[in-house]
Amino acid sequence: MATWYVWTMDDIGAGGADMVEAMQRICRFLEKYGLRMTLFVIPKPSGRPMGEDWVNALREVHRAGHDLQLHGLTHKDCFEFGPPNWPATDIEPSFLEEFERRREELLPRYTLPNLRGHIEEGLGIFRERLGVEPMVFRAPCGAISKPMFEALRQVGIRYESSMYISGVGYEHLPHRSGVIAQKWVNDIPHTPFRWYSDVVEVPILNEYTWRGAWQREQEFLAVAKEDVKRIAQESKVAVLLTHTHGVGDNLEYAFRLMDTLIEDVRAKNLGDFATLGELVANGELERAVEAVGPDILSI
Ligand SMILES: [Zn+2]
Numbered sequence: 316m317a318t319w320y321v322w323t324m325d326d327i328g329a330g331g332a333d334m335v336e337a338m339q340r341i342c343r344f345l346e347k348y349g350l351r352m353t354l355f356v357i358p359k360p361s362g363r364p365m366g367e368d369w370v371n372a373l374r375e376v377h378r379a380g381h382d383l384q385l386h387g388l389t390h391k392d393c394f395e396f397g398p399p400n401w402p403a404t405d406i407e408p409s410f411l412e413e414f415e416r417r418r419e420e421l422l423p424r425y426t427l428p429n430l431r432g433h434i435e436e437g438l439g440i441f442r443e444r445l446g447v448e449p450m451v452f453r454a455p456c457g458a459i460s461k462p463m464f465e466a467l468r469q470v471g472i473r474y475e476s477s478m479y480i481s482g483v484g485y486e487h488l489p490h491r492s493g494v495i496a497q498k499w500v501n502d503i504p505h506t507p508f509r510w511y512s513d514v515v516e517v518p519i520l521n522e523y524t525w526r527g528a529w530q531r532e533q534e535f536l537a538v539a540k541e542d543v544k545r546i547a548q549e550s551k552v553a554v555l556l557t558h559t560h561g562v563g564d565n566l567e568y569a570f571r572l573m574d575t576l577i578e579d580v581r582a583k584n585l586g587d588f589a590t591l592g593e594l595v596a597n598g599e600l601e602r603a604v605e606a607v608g609p610d611i612l613s614i
Pocket residue numbers: 325326386390455456
């Protein structure tokens with residue numbers, strides 16, 4: 316069974332010139348292999364209009380074939396579309412206390428009209444400023460809720476990608492275990508699966524380029540190769556995660572990591588690479604759905 320591997324990058328649209336450059340350099344790097352990135356774009360970063368530098372850079376990479384999809388609306392905090400979720404809570408344990416402290420303020424966010432309004436505002440910005448119609452959503456910090464899925468269905472977005480198969484990519488952080496070894500969850504399917512409101516959840520395999528990961532390079536390259544090999548036995552689609560600020564932390568490491576995985580997928584005939592937009596358009600993402608997701612969301 317050949318697997319489609321997808322490189323994705325989050326938090327596009329936020330940050331200054333160094334983040335724009337990190338995105339551009341990663342896109343150019345992939346182009347050398349004939350590959351394209353799926354970029355998850357924040358349409359109204361921290362509640363402000365996206366800068367002209369981002370808009371121009373995004374129009375250019377989109378013309379070069381890179382895929383632009385929707386990453387929330389403002390990403391102002393980590394609770395935009397639902398309560399805090401793992402593994403964001405591994406990266407930042409204080410999210411749990413913050414959510415409890417702000418509970419009365421935050422819970423009213425998670426209504427269908429409110430979340431639908433947020434998504435529609437994001438879609439409007441995509442149309443106007445980027446000339447793009449997104450088909451996939453990724454909730455900021457993986458914070459999701461049942462009304463969010465219903466809102467996505469109502470606006471015609473049938474794919475969401477924010478649950479994780481592995482959170483080992485954050486175990487190098489000072490407050491974590493420090494153990495960089497393969498560890499996958501079993502509470503969600505490892506394939507794309509049909510979930511709330513019939514939206515398809517496309518789980519993230521792992522992230523290997525979070526800030527500081529370069530200090531454990533050999534261990535991260537090893538676990539990344541193991542993950543990429545194992546997922547080929549289990550799923551027809553595998554989503555790999557990066558962030559602008561993660562790859563920007565050490566671009567040379569990010570290039571080596573990506574180079575290693577691309578060579579490995581090709582040498583071992585595990586499959587090939589595509590963007591999420593391509594896999595939606597050609598029906599491969601729909602054909603990769605192999606399960607129904609468990610009812611695990613409380614809100
Ligand atoms: Zn994000």
